[in-house]
Amino acid sequence: MKAKVHVFLKPGVLDVQGKAVEGALNGLSTVQGWASVSHVRVGKVLEFDVAATTADEAKAQVKDMCDKLLANTVIESYTVEVA
Amino acid sequence: MKAKVHVFLKPGVLDVQGKAVEGALNGLSTVQGWASVSHVRVGKVLEFDVAATTADEAKAQVKDMCDKLLANTVIESYTVEVA
Numbered sequence: 482m483k484a485k486v487h488v489f490l491k492p493g494v495l496d497v498q499g500k501a502v503e504g505a506l507n508g509l510s511t512v513q514g515w516a517s518v519s520h521v522r523v524g525k526v527l528e529f530d531v532a533a534t535t536a537d538e539a540k541a542q543v544k545d546m547c548d549k550l551l552a553n554t555v556i557e558s559y560t561v562e563v564a
Numbered sequence: 565m566k567a568k569v570h571v572f573l574k575p576g577v578l579d580v581q582g583k584a585v586e587g588a589l590n591g592l593s594t595v596q597g598w599a600s601v602s603h604v605r606v607g608k609v610l611e612f613d614v615a616a617t618t619a620d621e622a623k624a625q626v627k628d629m630c631d632k633l634l635a636n637t638v639i640e641s642y643t644v645e646v647a
Binding site: 487489499502503505506509515517518519520521522523524525526527528529530531532533542546549550551 | 572586601
């Protein structure tokens with residue numbers, strides 16, 4: 482089964498990578514008109530195959546993986562999609 | 565308008581971060597049963613607001629940003645969603 486996990490920093494946490502990207506896009510704006518870009522958030526996305534008989538079982542497994550390895554739940558939140 | 569960009573390494577390019585995650589998940593498998601995890605790919609996801617009057621205009625702007633800054637099109641591919 483295909484699993485897709487999105488990991489983002491929680492809303493209150495400063496996203497320095499997002500700020501850097503925002504600054505870079507705005508900096509290119511004199512030529513390109515990208516001064517309007519705002520609220521940039523950068524996250525991770527992981528795609529993988531997981532062996533499970535049902536979607537619910539796969540989802541439970543992947544959530545467990547997120548809690549234990551893929552996300553730092555102190556500062557990051559995640560969403561899981563299984564198909 | 566909200567834009568969402570997924571950036572992944574192209575299929576032929578070795579994804580070392582994905583391999584590392586796969587190894588780590590498999591390494592936890594004696595207890596957890598995650599030996600089945602395979603084909604891990606790690607990518608980036610960027611979410612931001614962009615000023616545009618139509619979805620098509622926004623999409624064109626974001627594609628341009630991807631080509632110029634957000635993705636290295638030699639080794640990475642991207643998908644753009646605008647909502």
